Amino acid sequence: QKEVExxxxxxxxxxxxxxxLNCTYSNSAFQYFMxxxxxxxxxPELLMYTYSSGNKEDGRxxxxxxxxxxxxxxxIRDSQPSDSATYLCAMIKRGAQKLVFGQGTxxxxxx
Amino acid sequence: xxxxxxxxxxxxxxxxxxxxxxxxxxxxxxxxxWYKQDSKKFLxxxxxxxxxxxxxxxxxxxRFSPKSPDKAHLNLHIxxxxxxxxxxxxxxxxxxxVSNEQYFGPGTRLTVT
Numbered sequence: 001q002k003e004v005e006x007x008x009x010x011x012x013x014x015x016x017x018x019x020x021l022n023c024t025y026s027n028s029a030f031q032y033f034m035x036x037x038x039x040x041x042x043x044p045e046l047l048m049y050t051y052s053s054g055n056k057e058d059g060r061x062x063x064x065x066x067x068x069x070x071x072x073x074x075x076i077r078d079s080q081p082s083d084s085a086t087y088l089c090a091m092i093k094r095g096a097q098k099l100v101f102g103q104g105t106x107x108x109x110x111x
Numbered sequence: 112x113x114x115x116x117x118x119x120x121x122x123x124x125x126x127x128x129x130x131x132x133x134x135x136x137x138x139x140x141x142x143x144x145w146y147k148q149d150s151k152k153f154l155x156x157x158x159x160x161x162x163x164x165x166x167x168x169x170x171x172x173x174r175f176s177p178k179s180p181d182k183a184h185l186n187l188h189i190x191x192x193x194x195x196x197x198x199x200x201x202x203x204x205x206x207x208x209v210s211n212e213q214y215f216g217p218g219t220r221l222t223v224t
Contacts, residue, residue, distance in 0.1 A: 008151065008152065032211050034211065034212075038152075041217075041218075042217060042218070043115070043201050043203075043215030043216050043217050043218050044154070044201070044215045045214075045215065046212055046213070046214075049211055049212060086152055088152075088154060092211060097159060097166055097167055098156055098159070098167055099156065099211075099213065101153070101154040101155070103151060103152060103153050104152040104153075104154070106152070
């Protein structure tokens with residue numbers, strides 16, 4: 001079993017829809033949680049970063065962490081075709097030096 | 112200005128050859144990484160250097176050898192290439208060794224035939 005599980009999709013939704021992307025993890029030592037966005041043929045770029053449980057909002061994006069359930073989510077409101085990309089969750093243990101990535105979910109927003 | 116750059120962008124080569132990929136960052140970061148992304152988009156760390164010192168060395172065949180001539184550069188040399196080495200290799204950098212925020216290069220798509 002992988003430390004971080006993420007449904008690879010693909011996920012296809014109409015423009016304007018609310019998108020929910022999720023990851024589960026098995027190790028309770030993870031303390032920092034990130035979402036990276038990767039456009040086709042490009043490197044991943046950091047989208048959101050949260051520490052421990054709770055919500056964090058940045059424009060149309062909301063990252064949510066539920067440590068009791070070992071579950072993290074990324075919500076995209078008013079989705080746009082330009083949001084079409086692969087979204088990778090990543091997490092790291094306190095004091096560790098290694099990011100552990102989920103497999104990534106491929107998202108397509110249809111105009 | 113490109114923050115993290117890699118060369119070459121594409122690399123097609125035959126089994127058994129030796130090849131190198133170069134990475135440079137102009138962000139003033141002191142930690143650099145090599146990742147391998149397979150065909151299923153799974154991104155896995157291979158190596159990490161902090162100020163030219165190796166700090167992460169995952170279970171990677173010793174045909175792969177990283178080299179950091181200075182903290183702005185991290186190169187990856189691969190000997191005796193195998194079909195299974197075909198993947199996209201990403202270089203990344205971060206400030207400090209607690210790598211919450213990493214900046215990735217555009218990737219090098221390696222195809223071994």
